Amino acid sequence: MTSRASGSTCGDCVFFGERTGIVRTKNVCERPGEGLRTIEKDAAACDFYQVSPRASFGLGTARAAAPAERLARPASGWQILCDTHCHTLFSRHAYSTLEENVRAAAAQGMELLGVTDHYSSMLYAQQTVQDWQYFLNLWAWPRRWQGVRLLRGCEADIVDLDGNIFGHDIFFDEAINGSKYHRPHNLKKMAFAQCDYVIASVHNKDFTEGASREQITRMYLRVLEDPKVLILGHVGRTGLDFDMDTVLGTVKERGKLIEVNESSLIEQKREGSYDRCRQIVSRCAELGVSISFGSDAHIASLVGHHEAVDALLDEVHFPQELVACRDAETFTGVVESAIGPMAE
Ligand SMILES: [Zn+2]
Numbered sequence: 001m002t003s004r005a006s007g008s009t010c011g012d013c014v015f016f017g018e019r020t021g022i023v024r025t026k027n028v029c030e031r032p033g034e035g036l037r038t039i040e041k042d043a044a045a046c047d048f049y050q051v052s053p054r055a056s057f058g059l060g061t062a063r064a065a066a067p068a069e070r071l072a073r074p075a076s077g078w079q080i081l082c083d084t085h086c087h088t089l090f091s092r093h094a095y096s097t098l099e100e101n102v103r104a105a106a107a108q109g110m111e112l113l114g115v116t117d118h119y120s121s122m123l124y125a126q127q128t129v130q131d132w133q134y135f136l137n138l139w140a141w142p143r144r145w146q147g148v149r150l151l152r153g154c155e156a157d158i159v160d161l162d163g164n165i166f167g168h169d170i171f172f173d174e175a176i177n178g179s180k181y182h183r184p185h186n187l188k189k190m191a192f193a194q195c196d197y198v199i200a201s202v203h204n205k206d207f208t209e210g211a212s213r214e215q216i217t218r219m220y221l222r223v224l225e226d227p228k229v230l231i232l233g234h235v236g237r238t239g240l241d242f243d244m245d246t247v248l249g250t251v252k253e254r255g256k257l258i259e260v261n262e263s264s265l266i267e268q269k270r271e272g273s274y275d276r277c278r279q280i281v282s283r284c285a286e287l288g289v290s291i292s293f294g295s296d297a298h299i300a301s302l303v304g305h306h307e308a309v310d311a312l313l314d315e316v317h318f319p320q321e322l323v324a325c326r327d328a329e330t331f332t333g334v335v336e337s338a339i340g341p342m343a344e
């Protein structure tokens, strides 16, 4: 069902203005896949505005999206029903709870939400098992909440040119209650154990300074060998130069995914470095490499929003069959074939 935003017009369009930043000036709107258009105060709200659930802006009551009630998508929009990348308060520079993200995903009509907090040295100056216990209790999450399939994940930092992941060299001797372990426990192993899948990203590029294209390529290939890594996160935004065909070819071979990241696109459009993302996505289309969608939301109001991703996919005429997030069944199928069966 589609609730009409009665009385509200594109002139004060909250949807594009505040939420995605795609409105360039107050009265100019860029619809996904279209050019800029001037919006008058009395212009009728566009279909994109009309389908945006006010609930997700905190302006109404969020409700679970039972299949029949799922919000209608505009005909030109992409069928993306899984958001595989978002952050909760645990990430420290994010602002919503797990439940708020789930409710927002439901209100956006998502079938599946993957919650992937940062697993990174960004979080704490010193590493203790107490600080990382969040990842030791993921099994407590319901598998279905508010009608949304909930997946457990993390966004893990790549920390060196060998493709090692944060925590690979950190061990704890004690459990969270201070009792001694019989043998040291590895942080990375502990953090990944309950994750259904992992997104691997580079956030601090210092270690790549002076690295050759071959070294960066090798780094990504090594990362893809990790059995829990399913997705290379925002490789376009990271901006490291690598041999695209080699890395994308390996992603495809292993049945893994390249992320198309909504936050990156918005940021890159602003900074004018959008071409790198477009190049990568175009090459995925040519080589038959599947992509995942991640809002990379750091606040619930952005969960499940993919307007900028839609525009990019339109632009490169991306094949729908390579969109692994088109529905929950497809995405969970990819997780299980690349990583293995998910825990109950
Ligand atoms: Zn973050």
Ligand SMILES: [Zn+2]
Pocket (backbone or CB within 6 Å): 155, 201, 203, 233, 234
């Ligand atoms: Zn990231």
